[in-house]
Amino acid sequence: MKTIMIVEDEAAIARVLAAYIRKAGFDCLICRNGSQAVESFHSAQPALVILDVLLPGMNGWEVLQHIRRKSACPVIMLTARGDVGDRIMGLNEGADDYITKPFEPDEVIARIHAVLRRPPQSLVSSDQVTYGSFRIDFKSRSVFLNGAALSITPRDLSLLLFLAEHPNQIFNREQLIEKVWGIDYEGSDRAVDLAIKRLRKLLLHWPPEEGEIRTLRGTGYQLYANTSD
Template sequence: MKTILVAEDEPAIARVLSAYLRKAQFHVSIAADGRQALDLFAKDSPALVVLDVMLPHIDGWEVLSRIRETSSCPIIMLTARSEVEDRLNGLNKGADDYMPKPFVPEEVVDRVQAVLRRPSQWTDGLRQRRFGRLSIDFSAQHVSLNGARVTMMPRDLALLLFLAEHPNQTFTREQLLEHVWGADYEGSDRAVDLSIKRIRQALSHWPAEEGDIRTLRGTGYQFWIEN
């Protein structure tokens, strides 16, 4: 039975979510503040985290950032604020999905199940390839530039791996969302743009003559290398 960590400081909401998730055959751990959320995350190794933004002691954004330092565990953010900026902030920090309050508990369970169905890696049997100074190990899923490990958010790494597996092929935002975020993803396609921006920043010292993450205006993105 998969464990879901619910980090929510409003007891009534936590109880309702817990009841619906247990009905869907999940084991549930509940944290009432950010410190407890991090402790339970380390202790229980959950399959997914439902994370409220407005937590006491350590807020949800900081909890998200700390988890992302060591783990690609899926995270769904909960917030009473539904502004687009909040949603993009969560996606930019590595959240997998976003639910504004108030919400229907059944929809949260549906989102949890949808996120857990998404593919966790995108490899086709390749082991390692070099693109000039850039080295990508598809089996270990890590990237090195000029011999130094490049640290990336899990979703950014997944996007880079997918593009690098198909060099010089152009993919639309919709195709990248389907292949990397999963067919069940219901968020904005701006998530692709934000991820591409972070990848370019991470690879800023990769010489342009060796390769590039290119934007084809009106079409999409491609991992370009010199043939």
């Protein structure tokens, strides 16, 4: 079950949102301030965050910046302000949508479904990335290890490129099938496990301190990449 994180300091609003979100078939986690949201985000691995702008202490913009440094998780900003400037700022900072209070809970659920149907934002801003001895050229759909081009089947390559576009972000099998192979895919979800196994074999000589494809038991897969200088 997908988890929606609500970051809202007004208890009444948080309770109403949580009730509608659970009724829509999602799990729900409520954080009452920005610091709690930042602390809980990586362990909770939410499918989407509803983030109030006006929070005590760390405000919503700061929380959004923290999320965007490491994750493309969808974020819907929530605020009492009707200023168009706030909306533009939120979208420029990487928010996926924006809802102004007061709102209809049914509209929020509709926005959640709409945002989750979109392809996730890429955290990669260039045509090529390099993680030590591993280089990916997204434009030519080519990958290189120690300077040598790797031969990969188209389906496995699509999976690897998707993970590389979202370094250090965790995806479960269902998400990978939907985002990489399409919702019309009719094969077993175990195909993801087999594809990951083949990719690991190809990347066997990629030093783990530079990066690797990791399994997070009970959660999913990620392409861990050491992005430190």
